[in-house]
Amino acid sequence: MKNLVNKLLSTTKKYTVLDYSFLKITLISLGILIGTYFSNFFLNYTSLLWIIFLISYIFIIYRTFIKRRR
Numbered sequence: 001m002k003n004l005v006n007k008l009l010s011t012t013k014k015y016t017v018l019d020y021s022f023l024k025i026t027l028i029s030l031g032i033l034i035g036t037y038f039s040n041f042f043l044n045y046t047s048l049l050w051i052i053f054l055i056s057y058i059f060i061i062y063r064t065f066i067k068r069r070r
Contacts (some may be wrong), residue, residue: 011064022059029053 015023029052036042036049 008064015063019060019063022056022063026053026056026060029056 029049032042033046033049033053036046042049
């Protein structure tokens with residue numbers, strides 16, 4: 001487990017501004033998604049929020065585990 005954490009920390013040191021922006025988008029969209037189930041305002045946009053979250057999440061996973069591993 002400690003080895004995994006060290007690899008993740010070394011990978012995040014190589015992040016660019018674009019990587020951090022996608023990370024922020026992922027976290028913000030996840031927070032909005034959680035909030036949609038408690039508020040009727042965002043309930044109509046749930047599918048759009050899921051799409052935004054999944055695209056940014058896949059991008060972050062790719063940059064963290066696949067691209068930086070090479």
